[in-house]
Amino acid sequence: MSEVKLAEVSMKSSLKSVGEHGSYVFRHNLKITQLGKSGQIDEAIKVFQHMTHKNTVTHNSMISAFAKNGRISDARQLFDGMPQRNIVSWNSMIAAYLHNDMVEEARQLFDKMPTRDLYSWTLMITCYTRNGELAKARNLFNLLPYKWNPVCCNAMVAGYAKNRQFDEARRLFDAMPAKDLVSWNSMLTGYTRNGEMRLGLQFFEEMTERDVVSWNLMVDGFVEVGDLNSSWEFFEKIPNPNTVSWVTMLCGFARFGKIAEARRLFDQMPIRNVVAWNAMIAAYVQNCHVDEAISLFMEMPEKNSISWTTVINGYVRMGKLDEARQLLNQMPYRNVAAQTAMISGYVQNKRMDDARQIFNQISIRDVVCWNTMIAGYSQSGRMDEALHLFKQMVKKNIVSWNTMVAGYAQVGQMDAAIKIFEEMKEKNIVSWNSLISGLTQNGSYLDALKSFMLMGHEGQKPDQSTFACGLSACAHLAALQVGKQLHQLVMKSGYVTDLFVSNALITMYAKCGSISSAELLFKDIDHFDVVSWNSLIAAYALNGNGREALKLFQKMEVEGVAPDEVTFVGILSACSHVGLIDQGLKLFKCMVQAYNIEPLAEHYACMVDLLGRAGRLEEAFQLVRGMKINANAGIWGALLGACRIHGNLELAKFAAEKLLEFEPHKTSNYVLLSNMQAEAGRWDEVARVRRLMKEKGAEKQPGWSWIELQNRVHAFLSEDPAHPRAVELCHILRSLTAHMRNTGDMPLECLL
DNA sequence: CTAGGGTTAG
Numbered sequence: 001m002s003e004v005k006l007a008e009v010s011m012k013s014s015l016k017s018v019g020e021h022g023s024y025v026f027r028h029n030l031k032i033t034q035l036g037k038s039g040q041i042d043e044a045i046k047v048f049q050h051m052t053h054k055n056t057v058t059h060n061s062m063i064s065a066f067a068k069n070g071r072i073s074d075a076r077q078l079f080d081g082m083p084q085r086n087i088v089s090w091n092s093m094i095a096a097y098l099h100n101d102m103v104e105e106a107r108q109l110f111d112k113m114p115t116r117d118l119y120s121w122t123l124m125i126t127c128y129t130r131n132g133e134l135a136k137a138r139n140l141f142n143l144l145p146y147k148w149n150p151v152c153c154n155a156m157v158a159g160y161a162k163n164r165q166f167d168e169a170r171r172l173f174d175a176m177p178a179k180d181l182v183s184w185n186s187m188l189t190g191y192t193r194n195g196e197m198r199l200g201l202q203f204f205e206e207m208t209e210r211d212v213v214s215w216n217l218m219v220d221g222f223v224e225v226g227d228l229n230s231s232w233e234f235f236e237k238i239p240n241p242n243t244v245s246w247v248t249m250l251c252g253f254a255r256f257g258k259i260a261e262a263r264r265l266f267d268q269m270p271i272r273n274v275v276a277w278n279a280m281i282a283a284y285v286q287n288c289h290v291d292e293a294i295s296l297f298m299e300m301p302e303k304n305s306i307s308w309t310t311v312i313n314g315y316v317r318m319g320k321l322d323e324a325r326q327l328l329n330q331m332p333y334r335n336v337a338a339q340t341a342m343i344s345g346y347v348q349n350k351r352m353d354d355a356r357q358i359f360n361q362i363s364i365r366d367v368v369c370w371n372t373m374i375a376g377y378s379q380s381g382r383m384d385e386a387l388h389l390f391k392q393m394v395k396k397n398i399v400s401w402n403t404m405v406a407g408y409a410q411v412g413q414m415d416a417a418i419k420i421f422e423e424m425k426e427k428n429i430v431s432w433n434s435l436i437s438g439l440t441q442n443g444s445y446l447d448a449l450k451s452f453m454l455m456g457h458e459g460q461k462p463d464q465s466t467f468a469c470g471l472s473a474c475a476h477l478a479a480l481q482v483g484k485q486l487h488q489l490v491m492k493s494g495y496v497t498d499l500f501v502s503n504a505l506i507t508m509y510a511k512c513g514s515i516s517s518a519e520l521l522f523k524d525i526d527h528f529d530v531v532s533w534n535s536l537i538a539a540y541a542l543n544g545n546g547r548e549a550l551k552l553f554q555k556m557e558v559e560g561v562a563p564d565e566v567t568f569v570g571i572l573s574a575c576s577h578v579g580l581i582d583q584g585l586k587l588f589k590c591m592v593q594a595y596n597i598e599p600l601a602e603h604y605a606c607m608v609d610l611l612g613r614a615g616r617l618e619e620a621f622q623l624v625r626g627m628k629i630n631a632n633a634g635i636w637g638a639l640l641g642a643c644r645i646h647g648n649l650e651l652a653k654f655a656a657e658k659l660l661e662f663e664p665h666k667t668s669n670y671v672l673l674s675n676m677q678a679e680a681g682r683w684d685e686v687a688r689v690r691r692l693m694k695e696k697g698a699e700k701q702p703g704w705s706w707i708e709l710q711n712r713v714h715a716f717l718s719e720d721p722a723h724p725r726a727v728e729l730c731h732i733l734r735s736l737t738a739h740m741r742n743t744g745d746m747p748l749e750c751l752l
Numbered sequence: 753c754t755a756g757g758g759t760t761a762g
Contacts, residue, residue: 123754
């Protein structure tokens with residue numbers, strides 16, 4: 001009721017202004033609309049602010065101008081502060097949200113608005129279909145009194161078609177009493193944008209009337225599926241190609257590296273607008289011709305913010321950060337996209353302080369900008385700063401959440417990662433993969449597999465990354481049966497050809513001791529990479545088949561595949577396991593001299609192990625002392641182990657002390673040292689080590705063990721009374737230990 | 753001033 005009155009008042013006031021200042025207001029309203037459409041938002045604001053008389057239409061025009069330039073919060077502020085609102089004001093604000101992908105806000109406004117018209121309903125239907133909520137869109141559509149209005153109907157057809165509901169779209173399309181060109185093109189868009197070019201072509205031939213949009217859709221559709229020949233064939237047949245047609249074809253060439261063809265098109269174009277110039281510059285940037293991009297940028301008559309952003313991105317891609325920064329500084333109206341490109345450049349080069357400086361300059365930041373910054377901090381391991389920004393963010397999207405999960409996982413803070421993951425309202429495949437890969441990388445293999453299962457229950461299908469992580473977890477658990485099941489799933493899913501997956505499969509079979517399956521898989525791979533070779537080499541090394549590992553290494557050299565640092569970790573450990581001391585030393589030398597690979601801590605650990613096992617402790621120690629890099633726990637652990645075997649107490653003490661600097665909480669290190677002291681009868685030292693252990697707060701870490709039974713992985717915590725069959729288990733274990741003692745097989749813990 | 757297809761470029 002009150003709204004009707006309000007509308008009347010608004011009507012009266014606008015009639016009044018027509019009388020007194022009519023042409024003045026009308027002129028300026030039009031100006032605002034034009035400036036808004038052409039991207040000159042600052043000019044539009046100036047006109048708005050200087051107007052002496054404004055009416056509701058003035059405000060509505062300004063809302064649309066803001067919306068078209070991404071200034072959604074300004075639009076809303078204006079909407080909220082308007083003296084009077086009519087139905088167009090509401091519709092314009094809903095449209096503003098729709099065009100800025102803020103479907104939820106649009107819906108809230110739609111629910112609140114006092115009266116609705118055809119515009120409102122059509123807007124909302126589009127909102128729902130953009131969000132994939134087709135049922136809700138259809139419900140609205142069915143309620144409409146004027147649903148056979150072609151505009152409204154087209155919105156529904158387009159919604160179905162874009163969401164691959166071709167049958168529903170077609171049914172509605174066929175039922176339409178009055179079809180226009182947009183109706184036909186709406187259907188066609190569904191096919192071409194979804195890569196269904198067979199159906200698209202069929203439909204295109206059915207069309208009684210076509211315009212340049214229809215043709216452009218076909219050209220772009222063929223580009224999308226990588227069929228450049230058909231694309232070109234259609235492009236040449238377009239009766240009156242417009243700039244969009246030319247640019248679409250140009251981009252098609254650029255995407256497939258045909259830069260000369262793209263340039264030829266650019267030169268032949270009858271009209272070159274800013275978009276065309278930008279497309280050509282982007283074509284050069286995509287194909288790493290930054291110099292050409294720059295010279296074209298200099299030449300172009302009129303530059304917009306996209307032109308600047310493209311060349312800045314070009315420099316960033318080539319790692320020329322200073323040049324990029326210079327351009328950014330020269331840019332007349334710096335926008336978020338350009339600034340974000342710069343931030344992303346700094347982030348990639350771990351220059352977080354420079355990135356932060358740019359970030360702080362930006363007044364209105366978008367999600368991408370925030371996410372880039374957060375990703376930068378998490379990739380640098382600065383999770384506190386990442387979290388600080390994350391909490392400050394008002395509008396987070398799924399990428400923001402995923403970045404945090406991955407960041408915490410990377411620095412080993414899995415509790416924090418899980419907490420963020422569980423707080424997520426919406427999860428996608430990346431969210432799950434971040435969690436599962438985090439669990440795998442941090443040694444929680446069982447939880448990784450559990451999450452893999454849970455993901456399936458929640459309706460998310462695994463992709464190549466999920467499979468690679470799941471298989472890696474199986475490898476570490478030596479869970480052959482579960483691994484085989486994953487293999488089955490991989491084959492059904494069609495990811496068998498993925499190199500990461502194939503390599504993970506090889507490693508899984510190898511670590512589960514099924515070396516023949518690993519070999520079989522290796523033979524089946526079409527295009528292997530160095531990782532495939534490494535996987536099988538490591539497989540042989542792990543299974544004590546050092547000679548086979550070395551043979552494979554030779555074969556790899558014969559086939560011209562350059563080994564990398566991981567390859568050498570594999571073959572050096574193979575040599576160590578089999579006791580090929582001289583061979584190992586030779587290969588180590590060869591790695592440095594012939595392959596120019598700087599030895600990593602892992603390589604030194606292998607060498608220490610190799611020399612240590614052979615009793616050449618002094619040599620091993622000299623090797624460690626001569627290293628350019630810092631020693632790590634692996635190296636000192638290997639040395640300590642060797643000292644243990646050969647009873648060198650002095651060196652053991654030294655190695656143990658170093659080792660405890662890295663792993664002060666690991667009980668087994670103290671136990672090893674204490675046992676050695678005990679064997680030597682140094683009881684005072686034994687007591688000292690025990691004391692040290694208490695001081696450092698090292699506690700006995702519960703040992704997890706696992707076993708596969710009937711295709712399920714069962715986990716056991718040592719001294720776990722909670723296990724339903726603990727008593728039974730202990731009984732069996734005791735008899736097994738006794739049996740092993742009798743037969744001479746010593747259980748592991750008796751060796752310590 | 754607000755709604756449907758196409759807007760190709762960052």
